[in-house]
Amino acid sequence: xxxxxxxxxxxxxxxxxxxxxxxxxxxxxxxxxxxxxxxxxxxxxxxxxxxxxxxxxxxxxxxxxxxxxxxxxxxxxxxxxxxxxxxxxxxxxxxxxxxxxxxxxxxxxxxxxxxxxxxxxxxxxxxxxxxxxxxxxxxxxxxxxxxxxxxxxxxxxxxxxxxxxxxxxxxxxxxxxxxxxxxxxxxxxxxxxxxxxxxxxxxxxxxxxxxxxxxxxxxxxxxxxxxxxxxxxxxxxxxxxxxxxxxxxxxxxxxxxxxxxxxxxxxxxxxxxxxxxxxxxxxxxxxxxxxxxxxxxxxxxxxxxxxxxxxxxxxxxxxxxxxxxxxxxxxxxxxxxxxxxxxxxxxxxxxxxxxxxxxxxxxxxxxxxxxxxxxxxxxxxxxxxxxxxxxxxxxxxxxxxxxxxxxxxxxxxxxxxxxxxxxxxxxxxxxxxxxxxxxxxxxxxxxxxxxxxxxxxxxxxxxxxxxxxxxxxxxxxxxxxxxxxxxxxxxxxxxxxxxxxxxxxxxxxxxxxxxxxxxx
Numbered sequence: 274x275x276x277x278x279x280x281x282x283x284x285x286x287x288x289x290x291x292x293x294x295x296x297x298x299x300x301x302x303x304x305x306x307x308x309x310x311x312x313x314x315x316x317x318x319x320x321x322x323x324x325x326x327x328x329x330x331x332x333x334x335x336x337x338x339x340x341x342x343x344x345x346x347x348x349x350x351x352x353x354x355x356x357x358x359x360x361x362x363x364x365x366x367x368x369x370x371x372x373x374x375x376x377x378x379x380x381x382x383x384x385x386x387x388x389x390x391x392x393x394x395x396x397x398x399x400x401x402x403x404x405x406x407x408x409x410x411x412x413x414x415x416x417x418x419x420x421x422x423x424x425x426x427x428x429x430x431x432x433x434x435x436x437x438x439x440x441x442x443x444x445x446x447x448x449x450x451x452x453x454x455x456x457x458x459x460x461x462x463x464x465x466x467x468x469x470x471x472x473x474x475x476x477x478x479x480x481x482x483x484x485x486x487x488x489x490x491x492x493x494x495x496x497x498x499x500x501x502x503x504x505x506x507x508x509x510x511x512x513x514x515x516x517x518x519x520x521x522x523x524x525x526x527x528x529x530x531x532x533x534x535x536x537x538x539x540x541x542x543x544x545x546x547x548x549x550x551x552x553x554x555x556x557x558x559x560x561x562x563x564x565x566x567x568x569x570x571x572x573x574x575x576x577x578x579x580x581x582x583x584x585x586x587x588x589x590x591x592x593x594x595x596x597x598x599x600x601x602x603x604x605x606x607x608x609x610x611x612x613x614x615x616x617x618x619x620x621x622x623x624x625x626x627x628x629x630x631x632x633x634x635x636x637x638x639x640x641x642x643x644x645x646x647x648x649x650x651x652x653x654x655x656x657x658x659x660x661x662x663x664x665x666x667x668x669x670x671x672x673x674x675x676x677x678x679x680x681x682x683x684x685x686x687x688x689x690x691x692x693x694x695x696x697x698x699x700x701x702x703x704x705x706x707x708x709x710x711x712x713x714x715x716x717x718x719x720x721x722x723x724x725x726x727x728x729x730x731x732x733x734x735x736x737x738x739x740x741x742x743x744x745x746x747x748x749x750x751x752x753x754x755x756x757x758x759x760x761x762x763x764x765x766x767x768x769x770x771x772x773x774x775x776x777x778x779x780x781x782x783x784x785x786x787x788x789x790x791x792x793x
Contacts, residue, residue: 293334300330322360326352369540369766375759377518377531384532385497388504388520390472393479395489402426402480404488406461406468407453414464414471415453417441418480418488427451428473428480428488461485495528504528540766553731553738553747561743564649564721565714569707571654576661577699584669595666602659610723613652617724638729642740645725649741653720657710661703668702669695708782712775718745744771 304327311319330352333344371377379387395401402418409415416428417436425436427450441448447455461468465485473480478492495513496505504513504520513520519531544554579598583591601609616622617634625631637644676694700707721727727739727746737750744767752764 297331297334301327322355326355365765366769368762369769370535370537371533371762372518372531372536372539373533373762376529377533377762379530379532381515381532384530385504387530388528389493389495389497390470392493392495393472393481393491394494395483395491399490399492400477401487401489404482404486405448406456406464406482406485407448407450408456408460408464409453414467416471416473416480416482416488417448417450417453417455427453430472430474433473433475433480458485536762540763541770543763544767544770549735550751553734553736553742554744556731556740557738557742557744557747560646560741561715564646564653564743565711565717567650568653568657568714568717569710571650572657572710573661573665573703573707575654575658576663577665579658579662580665580669584666595662598662599659601655602657602663606656606719607723609656610652610720613655614724617648635725636729638732638740642729645729645741649721649724652724653714653717656720657714660710661706664703664706665699668699671702672698705783708779711782712779715743715775715778716745716771717743718749721746722749 304323308320308323311323329344330348333341333348400420402416402420404419405417407415407417413429418426418428418433420426425438425441427434427436436450441450443449444454446457449455456464468482468485471482475490478490480488481491482488494506494508496507497503498505502515505511506513511522511526513522513526513528515521517536518534520528544550583594588594614635616624619625619631619633619636622634624634632644634648635645672695676698721741721743725739725741727737727742727750729740731738731740737754738747739750742750748764748767748771752760752767
């Protein structure tokens with residue numbers, strides 16, 4: 274009688290639990306995928322944050338403790354808040370205290386390595402080779418070198434090795450040697466940066482390519498002394514000492530690239546004390562407030578006037594008119610700003626043709642750029658009034674008609690009833706939106722930059738400053754269009770100042786309007 278096999282019970286996993294386990298597996302997989310990269314870049318804060326967040330997610334969603342139930346709803350939002358709100362703000366704040374720029378974009382170790390590599394150059398009497406670039410199936414590069422005596426060598430990042438001629442075989446696509454095959458001209462062009470960075474160490478220096486077909490022994494002209502933490506020119510003996518993220522000699526000569534260092538409040542002090550920055554910065558500061566306040570005022574007044582004009586019930590085609598007035602708000606501001614720049618063009622713009630004038634709407638520097646500033650205000654008013662038209666239309670319709678009827682019975686004129694009854698009730702609802710609009714226009718980079726790029730230029734300015742620059746456009750031009758590349762540290766310091774200004778104005782405005790006061 275044969276043995277009867279034991280039947281194991283089938284495992285049954287509820288669909289909800291299966292989905293939960295799959296999502297947790299995805300979260301843990303993403304964390305494990307990113308952690309090695311963070312460790313490699315020494316981002317220890319991110320490493321701790323990812324480990325803690327992943328562990329918290331696992332504990333909360335796998336636990337059956339009732340007291341942890343609220344965390345199942347709070348943790349996803351908290352993690353997203355930290356990742357997309359808190360961390361960018363804190364990192365921006367930290368960057369504003371550093372010298373991070375295009376010229377200071379590396380760690381000190383990376384900068385030293387790159388400076389030494391760039392200092393390598395072949396001497397007039399250096400040994401030279403004919404070179405043919407090679408690659409193996411794993412994509413590793415090498416060089417087949419032939420010296421002036423016809424001897425063959427295989428050069429790899431591990432060193433130089435002599436080759437017997439028998440090991441070099443000529444194939445249809447070039448030479449083949451020890452698993453390597455020769456790169457074609459097209460393939461060599463695709464690997465040009467890697468080939469030029471290839472170094473083959475030798476006793477007298479390192480062999481590097483001069484061209485795709487020639488190479489030479491290059492010796493460094495600089496030497497790093499780790500004991501004194503200085504760079505030394507091996508030929509002249511000149512010493513370069515570390516100063517604010519760069520190696521600088523006594524005569525002021527600096528080596529590039531530099532590295533990131535903490536500079537404290539230097540970026541903030543520079544904005545207010547540098548003679549080349551202080552004057553244009555103050556002009557941009559004043560115009561910034563005038564621009565934001567005037568834009569909000571004009572947009573609100575025009576939107577409210579149109580909303581009141583179309584609020585009469587007996588008016589025919591009201592919906593058509595309202596739909597047409599929303600068009601500027603529905604179109605992308607990026608596109609409409611460029612269209613307005615074309616309309617206001619001095620030579621070919623339709624505006625000058627219709628008016629029969631030859632005004633330089635966007636480039637006239639007279640009277641502190643009054644004409645370009647007026648053109649910008651008109652364009653921003655056109656772009657933003659539909660928003661306030663929609664908002665005030667809804668607010669007006671929510672005001673009970675009994676209030677205005679009671680004012681009329683008391684003998685109040687239409688203007689008096691509007692000023693004392695409708696407008697206060699309207700501002701109660703619209704005041705927070707006015708503050709938000711002010712904050713938006715305080716940083717309205719697109720409209721300014723696309724219309725005038727901050728111009729026309731201020732005569733005699735030592736930096737690229739224009740009459741229509743607001744703080745954000747002036748900072749952009751100062752940080753990214755002059756000097757030694759992009760100055761991220763300085764740009765973020767100005768961004769922090771702008772944030773503080775907008776926050777202070779918003780808090781003061783909310784306090785004055787009592788828009789956030791809770792009704793008891």
